[in-house]
Amino acid sequence: MLKWALFFAVIALVAGLFGFTGIAASAAGIAKFLFVLFLVLFIVVVGLALLGIGAIKK
Template structure:
């Protein structure tokens, strides 16, 4: 999932350089959402992984 967030971030940067503001904003928003979902899932996996040990 972090890979997809990075891909959308790169797409947003390229679109911003080329002047496509709407596409850049949408891609940046998607990247931000995916990054926060990744963080939440990562923290949950850390918590559940420590309880098993």
Template structure:
């Protein structure tokens, strides 16, 4: 997920460099969305792993 976000960030920077503003803003928006989805999934899996780890220890 974060690899895709990085890819869209690079596409946005290159498109902005060449003057394609619409494509640049769309790619930056996609990169932002994918980044936040990746962070949310990381937090969810972290909480699940902590909860599951505690139930095994008991």
């Protein structure tokens, strides 16, 4: 998921350089959303692992 956030961030930068501001804004918004989603899921998983709930065990 973090890979997709970086991918859309790069698309936003390239589109911005070429003057496609609408596409750049859309790609930047998607990148921000995916990064926040990744960050929230990461914090939840680390929190569960620290509590020893066993959510990561199969």
